[in-house]
Amino acid sequence: xxxxxxxxxVLETLLNTYNNLDLSLINKDGLLIQKSxxxxxxxxxTSLPLRLAKTLKKNQLEIANILAEKLINEKPDYISExxxxxxxxxxxxxxxxxxxxxxxxxxxxxxxxxDLFNNKQQKIQIEFVSANPTGxxxxxxxxxxxxxxxLSKILSFYGYDVKNEYYVNDAGNQILKFGLSILNExxxxxxxxxxxxxxxxxxxxxxxxxxxxxxxxxxxNNQINLELNxxxxxxxxxxxxxxxxxxNIKEDLSRLNVYFDEWFHETKLFEENTLxxxxxxxxxxxxxxxxxxxxxxxxxxxxxxxxxxxxKQDSSHTYFFSDxxxxxxxxxxxxxxxxxxxxxxxxxxxxxxxKLAMEALGVNxxxxxxxxxxxxxxxxxxxxxxxxxxSGEYVTLNDIVSEVGSDACRYFFxxxxxxxxxxxxxxxxKIQNSTNPVYYIQYAHARLTNLIEKATQLDISLxxxxxxxxxxxxxxxxxxxxxxxxxIIDQIAKELEPHxxxxxxxxxxxxxxxxxxxxxxxxENNIELSVSRILLCKAILKIIRQCLDLMMVSAPxxx
RNA sequence: GCGCCUGUAGCUCAGUGGAUUAGAGCGGCUGACUUCGGAUCAGCGGGUCGUAGGUUCGAAUCCUACCAGGCGUACCA
Numbered sequence: 340x341x342x343x344x345x346x347x348x349v350l351e352t353l354l355n356t357y358n359n360l361d362l363s364l365i366n367k368d369g370l371l372i373q374k375s376x377x378x379x380x381x382x383x384x385t386s387l388p389l390r391l392a393k394t395l396k397k398n399q400l401e402i403a404n405i406l407a408e409k410l411i412n413e414k415p416d417y418i419s420e421x422x423x424x425x426x427x428x429x430x431x432x433x434x435x436x437x438x439x440x441x442x443x444x445x446x447x448x449x450x451x452x453x454d455l456f457n458n459k460q461q462k463i464q465i466e467f468v469s470a471n472p473t474g475x476x477x478x479x480x481x482x483x484x485x486x487x488x489x490l491s492k493i494l495s496f497y498g499y500d501v502k503n504e505y506y507v508n509d510a511g512n513q514i515l516k517f518g519l520s521i522l523n524e525x526x527x528x529x530x531x532x533x534x535x536x537x538x539x540x541x542x543x544x545x546x547x548x549x550x551x552x553x554x555x556x557x558x559x560n561n562q563i564n565l566e567l568n569x570x571x572x573x574x575x576x577x578x579x580x581x582x583x584x585x586x587n588i589k590e591d592l593s594r595l596n597v598y599f600d601e602w603f604h605e606t607k608l609f610e611e612n613t614l615x616x617x618x619x620x621x622x623x624x625x626x627x628x629x630x631x632x633x634x635x636x637x638x639x640x641x642x643x644x645x646x647x648x649x650x651k652q653d654s655s656h657t658y659f660f661s662d663x664x665x666x667x668x669x670x671x672x673x674x675x676x677x678x679x680x681x682x683x684x685x686x687x688x689x690x691x692x693x694k695l696a697m698e699a700l701g702v703n704x705x706x707x708x709x710x711x712x713x714x715x716x717x718x719x720x721x722x723x724x725x726x727x728x729x730s731g732e733y734v735t736l737n738d739i740v741s742e743v744g745s746d747a748c749r750y751f752f753x754x755x756x757x758x759x760x761x762x763x764x765x766x767x768x769k770i771q772n773s774t775n776p777v778y779y780i781q782y783a784h785a786r787l788t789n790l791i792e793k794a795t796q797l798d799i800s801l802x803x804x805x806x807x808x809x810x811x812x813x814x815x816x817x818x819x820x821x822x823x824x825x826x827i828i829d830q831i832a833k834e835l836e837p838h839x840x841x842x843x844x845x846x847x848x849x850x851x852x853x854x855x856x857x858x859x860x861x862x863e864n865n866i867e868l869s870v871s872r873i874l875l876c877k878a879i880l881k882i883i884r885q886c887l888d889l890m891m892v893s894a895p896x897x898x
Numbered sequence: 899g900c901g902c903c904u905g906u907a908g909c910u911c912a913g914u915g916g917a918u919u920a921g922a923g924c925g926g927c928u929g930a931c932u933u934c935g936g937a938u939c940a941g942c943g944g945g946u947c948g949u950a951g952g953u954u955c956g957a958a959u960c961c962u963a964c965c966a967g968g969c970g971u972a973c974c975a
Contacts, residue, residue, distance in 0.1 A: 369915045369959090376917055386916050389955065399955075426955075428917070471975070513975045633973055644901070644971075651973040658975045687902055688970040713903070714968065754923090755911065760904060760968060767910085767924085773937085776923055782937050790934055830914080842912060842922075849922090856931090856939040898937065 340455060340825055344417070345383055345431055346372045352409050353387070357395065365390050374823075381422065381430035382819065388427040399427030435815060439807040442818045445878040446801070452825045459498040464669055465491045467681035467712075468592070469506040472584040473517040475551055476591045476736040478763060479683070483712040484736075485752040487681045488597040489837040493889050497832045502600040502675075506665060509581050510605045511658065518577030520546035524556035525576075531565070539569045549733055555580055591736045595745050596891040603668075605661055613664040613672070614656060617700070618649065620667075624699050641695045659689070663696045670702050679708045679835060681757075687711050710835055712757050718764045734765065743768045743775075746892045750777035753890055754841035776845055781895055783848035784887065786855060787880040788896040794861055794873045805871040813857075814875055817850050821882050837890075844886040851879050 349371065354360065365371065368390050375381045388403035395402060403423045410421050410429065417437040422430045445451045467487025470480055487503070495501040508514065523543040526536050546552075559579045563572065585602065592598070608614060618634070621627050626637045627649070634650035636659075649660040669678050682689070690709045697707050717724040717734060724734060740748055742765075754776075755761050794800070810818070827843045854860075860872045887894040 368954095373914080373916075378919085379917065384917080386956090389916075392955070424917080426917090473975095508975065511975055516974095631973085635973095648973045653973080655973085657973065661975095684903075684969050686970085690902085711903075711969095716968080751910095758903070759911085762910070764910080774924060778937055779923090782935085786935060786938085793934055834914090838912080845922075852938060853940090855934080856936095859934065861934055898935090 340452075340829070341383060341417070341433060341822065342370075342372045342374075342826055344415075345385075348413070348415060348418075349385055349387065349410065349429075352413055353406065356406060356409055357391075360391075360394075375430060379424070379430065380432075381420070381424075382433045384424075384428045384430040386428055388429065392427070400425065403427045403429055433819070435808075438815060438818050438822065441822050442807065442875065442878050445821055445881055446874050451881075455498075455825045455829065456496060457498050459500075461499050461676045462674065463494060463499045463501045463677045463679065464504050464673075464675040465494070465501060465679040465681070466504040466506055466669075467491075468597075469508075470588070471508045471513055472581045472588065473513055473547060474549065474584070475733075476588055478717055478734045478736060478739050478765075479715045481595065481736050481739060481748060482715050482752045482757070482761075483681050483683065484592055484595055484597045485749050486710075486712050486757050486837065488595070489749075489753055489840075489890055490679070490681075490831075490835060492891060493828060493831050493837055493840070496889055497828055503598065504601045504603055504669075505599045507581075507585065507602055507604045508658075510609070510661070514577055514581065515573070516545060517547055518573045518580060519543070520548075520552055521556050521559060521576050521580050522573055524552055525560050525563075525565075528556075528560065535565050539565070539572065541569075555583060558583065591740075594737070594740045595749060603665070605665070608661055608664045608668065611668075611672075613668055614660060617660075617664045617667050620700055621649075621663075621696075626699055636692075636696060638692045638695050641699070643692050643695055647692055659692065659696075662689070662693060663700075666693065666697050666702075666707070667700060670697070670700075670706075677706045677708070679710065681710050681712050684711055684714045684760075708835060710757060713760045716760060716762045718762055718766070720764070720766045724765070739765070739768065743772045746777050746781070747772050747775040749890060749892055750775060750780075750841060754838055756838050757836060776841075777892060778898070779852075780844050780848040780883065780887065781893070782898055783851050784880065784883050784894050785896055785898050787851065787876055787883065790855075790860060790876055791873060791880065794869065794876075797861065797863060799861060799866060799869045799873055801870065801874055801877070805874045806867055807871050807874070809868050809871045810875065813854060814872070817847075817854060817879065818875060820847055820850055821878055824882050824885075840886055840889060844883060844890070847879065847883060847886075851876075851883075 350362070365387065368386075371387060372383050372385050375384045388399050388406060391397075391402050392399045400423070407421055407423045407429050414421060417434050418431050419434040420432040422432075424430055441451075450456065465487055468476070468480055468484050470476055476484075491501050491503050519541050520543070522539060523541055523546055525531070526539060526541075559576060562579055563575055565572065567575065618627065621636065626640065628635050628637060632652040633648050635646045636649050637646050639646045647659050648657050649663075650656055666678065669675050690711075693709070694704065694707055698704060743751075751763075823843070827839050831837050831839055858872075860876065861869045863869070884894050
């Protein structure tokens with residue numbers, strides 16, 4: 340974590356030099372310490388003098404020189420050189436000895452970077468996927484599943500106590516419609532007598548279609564008694580169908596390595612009267628009124644576009660209401676310190692009102708994070724595919740995972756920022772399967788494993804003390820890349836966007852492949868050098884394996 | 899109409915106000931081991947960063963307007 344260390348060092352020196360400086364003027368210009376670009380012969384740099392020129396009413400270069408002089412006087416051991424570069428950058432080079440120490444730490448230590456990845460004492464819940472159990476997961480759900488599971492993994496690696504949650508909407512109109520669709524399908528069977536058919540008359544104009552409804556109907560058919568009255572029958576069917584759907588969903592998700600700690604059912608909120616508790620609390624805030632026979636939450640007063648109904652004229656509750664209750668449960672019954680929701684883009688309009696309602700209930704704004712996993716546009720060649728549960732036009736998660744494989748699938752979705760729409764071409768998915776960059780990374784992992792295996796056989800083991808001074812510039816620059824790893828994790832934990840790890844891992848793999856091709860790493864007549872190189876390779880292997888693990892992608896030793 | 903998101907190479911996408919030349923992968927073209935794994939490596943070609951203004955010492959990045967696309971805008975979930 341050189342960036343943080345240098346930042347603290349620079350800020351201290353700065354405040355000693357100019358003691359009544361307003362730091363807020365500096366911060367708006369982005370990161371204070373940045374990695375030097377490749378064309379520059381140093382490791383890190385700061386543009387601080389450029390930012391200060393106006394406030395201090397001094398020449399940029401002059402400030403840089405004054406500051407650099409102070410910095411050099413106070414220079415800590417890990418920095419080897421501090422230079423001033425036009426038009427006013429101060430650059431830092433890292434001491435090789437310090438790099439070697441960290442490199443050894445990565446290679447030998449069970450938990451390198453332990454100061455960063457320690458226990459954070461914060462209970463975080465992350466809710467994702469949460470698709471209605473009225474149909475199989477489709478290709479669009481893969482994105483949310485991959486995003487949520489990777490984020491969760493990385494946050495818990497970072498030291499938080501993280502729980503994964505799937506919220507099951509097992510109440511309400513869509514569920515009822517789903518049950519009716521199944522009953523409708525059952526009644527179509529010619530084994531059913533006319534009298535029974537007449538007993539249960541249903542409106543099927545708006546029902547769920549698709550092959551899975553028929554399969555489900557078949558499966559449920561012999562577990563029910565059609566002599567029941569319609570209401571009881573539909574309840575029974577719905578219950579069976581939801582259970583069955585959920586078990587399919589679990590199985591689908593397991594194929595992507597996605598697991599949940601809790602499957603939280605909406606019906607539980609009713610069993611525990613959470614909605615009643617919530618409405619009482621909200622009434623105390625004077626944000627509830629009755630109008631036109633319905634109960635409203637006055638979100639417009641809090642800055643939303645409009646007010647929202649909680650209890651409808653027919654005294655049933657809205658989705659919004661049970662969602663508030665759901666969040667109430669997370670914060671006040673189960674006592675999570677922080678909740679992260681990953682919602683599909685079609686829920687983007689709910690963010691504001693949900694946050695407002697939770698704030699009204701006393702939740703701090705920053706403790707409820709709602710991230711959007713944007714729409715996936717699906718193409719088949721040049722043709723757009725519209726996914727619709729009702730119409731039955733469908734590309735399931737299963738189809739895609741079977742075709743492309745979990746690793747390639749996870750990597751593809753993980754490598755895009757969650758907030759941008761992306762196009763998934765099913766036709767090229769097969770091609771993606773053979774050209775997906777994930778194999779490049781896995782290949783590096785396999786190569787490294789075998790290389791180290793070979794070194795062990797040749798008795799080039801690390802208990803012969805490596806002399807890292809033998810390493811070349813190229814090798815040291817790979818070591819610097821390894822040291823970047825915790826910065827990436829830190830960034831992901833702050834932004835809650837895990838896609839940075841794919842780029843980082845790919846870059847690291849690329850540096851290794853290039854290195855591997857350009858040098859014969861194990862030189863049998865130069866054991867000293869080989870030992871040092873193998874130490875570097877062990878460290879690379881360790882970080883690549885760690886990254887694959889965090890992406891929940893397999894790390895094969897043979898391909 | 900209003901709200902949120904997006905527009906970067908032929909395609910799919912990275913890019914935290916900072917460094918003479920804006921980066922990857924795929925596709926295209928040219929090459930490379932008698933060697934630790936060729937699922938690799940070296941190279942070439944490809945860009946009005948949607949458009950126009952503005953702020954700034956400095957803008958793909960911030961602001962405004964416009965153009966284009968997606969999603970939302972229910973007493974559905």
